[in-house]
Amino acid sequence: MQSQLSFEKRDTGTLFLVPTPIGNLGDMTYRSVATLKNVALIAAEDTRNTQKLLNHFEIETPQISFHEHNTQERIPQLIAKLQAGEDIAQVSDAGMPSISDPGQELVKACVAAGLTVVPLPGANAGLTALIASGITPQPFYFYGFLDRKPKLQRDELTALVNRPETLIFYEAPHRLAKTLTNIASELGEQRPAALCRELTKKHEEFIRGSLAELVTWATTDQVRGEFVIIVSGNPNPEIETPADDFSQLTIEEHVDQLIDSGLRPNDAIKQVAHLRQLKKQDVYQIYHHIEKK
Template structure:
């Protein structure tokens, strides 16, 4: 067990996870700017891209590259710097570090070394798109980029097709039509929403059935996309021939608490919880 008090005094440095704007520079928070100004080093996915952000906010902190191709080389170096007392801010090109971007390996290594890891809130494309989509915002499932290999992608989509919550994907403009077609083939022609160029001048939401979005995407796809797909319809409960009392008792014998077993049996059979409770306890229904 590990208990981190983020803002206590530490002998080591701190790893700060700093989100950056996904398009509109005005979405950079005051705290994010101050953090980038005060840390000893910025670990950036693309130092050239991040330098534009630093120049805009007049931040002079030194950078070091940290991306998917040098992760294993950099992590020991960055951990050593943190252990020596230096604080590091980790940033991706846009949005939250680790969310479809580099970062998770460094976070895991820092935690394993008992180093403090402090996240900052900020811009995120998935939730920004979701709240304006018109689809159910909760619960939702964020998936990110689907695998490219067709067989692996099909297997993943087959599993996701059973989810009853809104499912969120990321995709490039070059593959969005193909990806939508693959989703429709497994999910059916559900309602879905595309969000593109979020927070930028040409921000756009395209809402409709998957078939309508496919037609649009083949003609008009530009910019980075968030794809949001309506969840599956709940499966209608199927009544069992086994008496309710026996169903409840079987769950209890398997380790469930009586109330949890009663609730589960009620859901399975499409019954009111009280009806199952009464049946199990031998109580008569009252008008």
């Protein structure tokens, strides 16, 4: 067990996780700008990209590259600087560090070393898209990028079929049509969904409709910009319970168990009847203590 008081005075430095705008520079917070000015070093996913941000806000703090290809080399260097008392800010190219971006390995290393990690709030594409999608915003399940290989992607989607939460995916424009086709095939063409592109930028756009309609749009229109895909959850998930999980349960207990897992009463009764190979009406009467006539 470990406890962290983020702003307690100490001899070691602090790792600040600083979100950056996902398109509109006006979304940079005052605190983020001040933090980037005050730290000794900025660990950036792409120093060339981050330099444009630093120039805009007149930030002169030096940078060091920190991306997926050099984490093993950089982490010991950054940990040593933090242990020596230097504060470091970690940024990705856009949005929150660690969310479909580099960062988590450094955070884990800092926690393991007993160093302080302080997150700053800021822009995030997934949540920005979610609240304007028109689809129930909570509960939600953030997935990020699906695997690029078609078979592995379909396997991932198959595992998500019964999730009742709203699903959040990221995708690049050149893969959008194929990914949407797989999502529609595995999750169902009539699921409500929304495509959210170029968020916070001049050409921000929301395309809302069924997955089938969005597939048609993606295959016939000129697709540009980075996308967030919001897909409605499954309102009637089929929960397959292994036989040995309910063999010791009464029918009433079995139905209650499925209701507790998120099913509506009638759907739970239907599922129990299916699993136990009984008539739905019989399970309904037993559960509601209705005597047969």
